[in-house]
Amino acid sequence: MSGANVAAPGALPNVLDTPVRRKWPVSPVLRWLGIAVVLTFVLLPVVYLFATSLKTRDEILSGAFWPETIFWQNWPDAFDTVNLPLFMRNSVVVGGLSALVTLALAVPAAYSMVRFATGGKALYSVVLGSYIAPPIVALLPLFYLLKWINGIDTLWGLALVHALASVPVAIWLLDSFVRGIPKDIEEAARIDGAGHVQILLQIVVPLISPGIMATGIICLILSYNELLFALVFTYQPATQTLPVGISLFQGDRLVNYGQMSAASLAGILPVYVVALIFQRYLIGGRTQGALK
């Protein structure tokens, strides 16, 4: 908060010259300095990971930030050491499946809870409240539940768990989108004789499709990144997800930092690409809910 003195207005504010949207309380120089510091902190670990992935073992020990000679070999070696494509495929299958199930559960529920106040405030509190418990709470009971339905060590079993885990987040995200639908449109359809199911599928879903998209992507990323359930509910490479694969790689005592960096970055890139492609959807909705 060092900007206090800088911000003190030297003269009376010129109302005519002051743009309405001006809210920024310190000088632009300080603002850009602050942004530079933040961006450095944000990008540093990722850039360092990339730099390390291009270093030989000796160069990693030397402590230089950027390698003197670029050593690409870590990348193919990492793919030889860890079956990255398999882990990635598992992650995408689990993530995609779980996002679809989450949406199938959450979209009708969110619509019903917002439009008809189904379950009232109580249901809303219970749904969001279930998010409070640390996942470790559900770990053992879900382990036995999955075992009972033969879902241990299967992609669909893990997807089901991820799907249920994401439901509260999905409800929370979808809520603001459903609220944004003008009631008149639904009323008009109702007068025309459309039933609830028709209105949901033919009017609500298309209207909030950007919100459904955003929610789906966020659920996909949540599942893609999740470690604890994936670690405990899968045993074999055929069902293990990327975070599990990378964590096993890390557990190896002879771990090669260059290869590990390459493998980690290879796992991060798909998420970043998806996020950049769909940024329009992601930075919207809940995150800008009340923006006029």
Added chain:
Amino acid sequence: MASVAIPAPRSTRRILGRRLIPWLFVLPMVLGLLAFALYPFLYLIVLSASESQLGDPFQEWIGLENYSTALKDAVFIDSLRRSVVFAIPVSMIELLAGVVIALLVNGSLRGGHIIRTLILLPLITPPIMVATAWKLIFNPTGGLLNSVLSDLGLIDRPVSFLGSSQWALPAVALADAWQWTPFVALLAIATLQAMPGDVLQAASIDGAGRWSSFWTITFPMILPSLAAIFLIKLIITFKVFDLVYSMTFGGPGFDTNLATFQIYRVGLQQFNVGYAAAQTMLFGLLVGLITLPVVVIRDWTVKNWL
């Protein structure tokens, strides 16, 4: 559905359908929640009252014995204390940093869209990869932090940050801050953008300085939202597991053995699931007790400030 000319009995059935269908819409989700939230909770209570091994649960009913053992177990109690000491300051720092970042990047800014997107990247980075990156930075042999500190002449010998009692937990905290501060910033930006513009305009016409208008107008208005953000972040920080698992595995010794990791160790490394269940219940109770005042404060600010 039904035609326009409806006889009376069909009409009542239709009205009944209209009432029923909204419930059918929430039913699958409610069933999901029963499986994912209610069932684990009940199962946990039963499990915690038993002598249970992972492969052989419910060997014997022992009542509250697991609980009394847990309350006398120094390792467990220390892990609870460590979780509190970790979660509260880390959440506060992330809240402060997140709000500052939100203020920096909110509003008109050249390249604002790309900057805001870049700042969100840590949030979507898989935690296990976050841990990899920070492990490399903290690495005693050639790690970035060690090179920088020795170049500045602040250390003579490499420090093993993740292997030191003093630094391991702050190192995990730094990685957590990297990952989660963008989340706070995201919610804080949304809060700032929800502020009605005319209030600020009125203040500037009244001659309020920009800084003073922040403290007298913006800050009180966003305070309830900040309390809500703090609450969410506090809960998420209590849940941290992945970073500990892959950065320190609870070590050195028990120095980063947070409650979630302690429960994981007892349940899935020592297979003592009955005891782990009792510890989970006590941990859940503690998180509830700690977050309760934040909920009360939030409700109070909503009532008294808005």
